[in-house]
Amino acid sequence: MAPLKPKYEFGGPVGAAAIICGLPILLNVFYFTCNDETGCPVPILLTPSAFTWETLKDTDILATERNMGFHELETQELFGTKLKQSGRPLKYRLNAFSSTVVQLIACAIGTYFQGANFVVWTFISDNYLQLLTTSIILSYTISVYIYVASFSIDPAKPDPNLRELAEGGQTGNLNPRLTLPILGVEVDLKTWLEMRPGLTGWILLDLAFVAKQYRTYGFLSDSILFTAAAQTYYVLEGHYFESDLLSMMDITMDGLGFMLVFGDIAWVPFLYSTQCRYLSVYPVHLGAAGLVAVAAVFALGLYIFRAANSQKTRFRTQPDHPSVRGLPYIQTKRGTRLLTGGWWGMSHHMNYLGDWIQASPFSLPTALAGYLILPAEASPPVPGAIAMLDGRAVGYGMVFTYFYVVYFATLLMHRERRDDLACAEKYGEDWEKYKKIVRWRILPGIY
Numbered sequence: 001m002a003p004l005k006p007k008y009e010f011g012g013p014v015g016a017a018a019i020i021c022g023l024p025i026l027l028n029v030f031y032f033t034c035n036d037e038t039g040c041p042v043p044i045l046l047t048p049s050a051f052t053w054e055t056l057k058d059t060d061i062l063a064t065e066r067n068m069g070f071h072e073l074e075t076q077e078l079f080g081t082k083l084k085q086s087g088r089p090l091k092y093r094l095n096a097f098s099s100t101v102v103q104l105i106a107c108a109i110g111t112y113f114q115g116a117n118f119v120v121w122t123f124i125s126d127n128y129l130q131l132l133t134t135s136i137i138l139s140y141t142i143s144v145y146i147y148v149a150s151f152s153i154d155p156a157k158p159d160p161n162l163r164e165l166a167e168g169g170q171t172g173n174l175n176p177r178l179t180l181p182i183l184g185v186e187v188d189l190k191t192w193l194e195m196r197p198g199l200t201g202w203i204l205l206d207l208a209f210v211a212k213q214y215r216t217y218g219f220l221s222d223s224i225l226f227t228a229a230a231q232t233y234y235v236l237e238g239h240y241f242e243s244d245l246l247s248m249m250d251i252t253m254d255g256l257g258f259m260l261v262f263g264d265i266a267w268v269p270f271l272y273s274t275q276c277r278y279l280s281v282y283p284v285h286l287g288a289a290g291l292v293a294v295a296a297v298f299a300l301g302l303y304i305f306r307a308a309n310s311q312k313t314r315f316r317t318q319p320d321h322p323s324v325r326g327l328p329y330i331q332t333k334r335g336t337r338l339l340t341g342g343w344w345g346m347s348h349h350m351n352y353l354g355d356w357i358q359a360s361p362f363s364l365p366t367a368l369a370g371y372l373i374l375p376a377e378a379s380p381p382v383p384g385a386i387a388m389l390d391g392r393a394v395g396y397g398m399v400f401t402y403f404y405v406v407y408f409a410t411l412l413m414h415r416e417r418r419d420d421l422a423c424a425e426k427y428g429e430d431w432e433k434y435k436k437i438v439r440w441r442i443l444p445g446i447y
Contacts (some may be wrong), residue, residue, distance in 0.1 A: 007165075008162060009156055009409075017438065019262075020258050020262075021263060024136045024139075024266070027142070027266065028132070030130070030271070031129060031190075031270075033045060034400040036373070036386060037279040038373065039373045039393065040278060040369065040396075040397040040400060041393065041396045041399070043372060047048075047395065059080070060319075068229050075119070079135040086345070090156055090267070096195040096196060096200075096239040096242045099200075100199075100200045100239050107204070107207065107316060111211070112333065116211040116214040116215045118211065119206040120204070121207065122211075124205060124208035125208050125209065125212045127213070128277075130143070131270075135269070135270065136262070136266050138265060138266075139258060139261050141266075142193075143257055143258040146176055146257065146261070147258055149176060176189045193260065193261060195242055197265045197269075198264040198265050198269050199235045199238060199268065200235070201268075202269040202272050203231070205270070205273035206231055206273050206276040207228060209224070209273065209279070209280035210276065210280070212280040213279065213283060219283075221279060221283035221284060221286075222286050222287070222353070223283065223366070223367075224276055224283065225278050226286070226291060226294060226295065226365055227279060227361075228276055230361055231237070231272070231362055232361060234358070234359070243286065271403070272362070274400055274403070274404065275363055275365065275366055275401050276361055278400065278401050279366060281371065282371040284366060292363055294361040297360055298360075299355060301354050301357030301359070302354070302358045303354070304343070304351070304353060304354030304357065305351050305354030305358055307354075308350040308351040308354060311323070311339075311342050311352050312339065312351075315327065315329075315342075320338075324339075327339060327340075327341035327342050328345070329341070330430055330437070333428070335430075336432075338430065338431075340438055344438070346440065347438065347442070347443065347444050348416060348435075348438060348441050349412075349416050350442075350444075352415070355412065356408060356409055356410075356412055359405065359408050360405055362405070363401050363402045363404055363405045366401035368394050368395050369396075369397030369402070370393035370394045370397035370398070371388060371393055371397065372393050374386060374388050412442065413441075413442065413447070416442055420441070
């Protein structure tokens with residue numbers, strides 16, 4: 001019998017190589033071509049026809065390099081999804097929300113005494129490139145460690161069957177765990193990386209850029225306050241509902257390797273904080289109408305996202321609840337039910353649509369982004385200003401500040417496609433029946 005042809009995700013070997021080599025480079029390109037010393041974008045990008053090695057040296061694109069270093073509470077214990085090979089679930093210790101709140105309180109105390117010059121804020125803004133570089137190096141280091149460790153089973157574990165490989169791979173542990181020395185606490189690396197360094201780091205980077213704007217201009221713009229507040233709420237809500245992570249594809253299906261590690265500790269905090277980094281240099285004033293508009297979009301997305309997820313959870317756990325009792329569904333041959341009414345009768349993943357809508361206002365406050373750095377002899381329009389709006393730069397900065405919105409939409413569409421394949425394998429004919437009833441994937445009437 002001929003061996004089965006392997007099924008690849010993310011473009012197979014070529015895609016994997018592009019992720020490993022290309023994404024770290026992309027984050028560095030974003031920094032070197034949009035910052036507070038060369039402009040956003042770098043002036044030479046406004047006239048690409050005049051680009052030469054000499055103009056590159058004159059622009060001093062690398063001038064931003066400065067000095068190199070980054071990175072018991074209330075704990076909930078839950079069992080995750082049953083492992084496919086052993087049929088048994090793993091126990092998880094979850095305390096992301098409480099631990100992040102404690103860290104933010106500590107930073108608030110430091111800010112109370114030192115203001116915008118609090119050492120954490122100045123260290124982050126003064127050493128951004130060093131922190132980015134360190135996070136990328138850590139991504140490679142952790143990935144190599146996990147890969148090597150996946151070839152062995154710890155004999156001290158009482159049940160080696162609780163170790164499971166990612167489906168479709170020959171190596172790589174689906175749920176690698178580490179026991180902390182002295183403390184003796186077992187940490188699930190994947191859930192910890194998903195929730196802690198990247199998401200908490202995202203908030204800290206945002207707040208550091210808020211402090212930087214105040215140090216530079218002596219005021220805080222409504223745009224950066226809204227963006228930082230919305231993103232902080234987004235992260236804290238994710239931490240508060242940390243248990244939802246245990247049913248996500250990242251935890252139940254994907255092996256822990258470079259893509260997830262890099263995404264968690266480098267891509268998320270450094271890409272997702274781009275908007276606050278931009279606004280710290282070039283403040284945008286939304287005004288009352290603008291503020292209400294972006295807040296309304298955020299609230300709409302948040303409502304759809306939370307309502308859809310809550311409805312699905314209640315349908316599964318409390319089927320007799322009045323809010324879901326009368327909703328139509330398909331009884332599958334597996335004995336489970338597929339919801340075909342309510343939010344889930346509109347599309348396969350209305351929660352994805354809500355997630356994308358609530359993330360869009362992260363970029364909207366940057367408006368038609370783009371600025372140039374004031375020459376040393378120029379008089380700033382605002383005392384202390386270091387950037388100015390210039391007709392040549394308007395709109396070009398959107399490549400940086402709106403990249404997140406485009407990327408996130410692409411990510412959600414790709415995730416929906418993977419989920420569709422997994423459900424087709426899981427439910428068979430019942431899934432085809434479901435798709436005839438619920439036609440749309442994410443956005444009703446369009447996609």
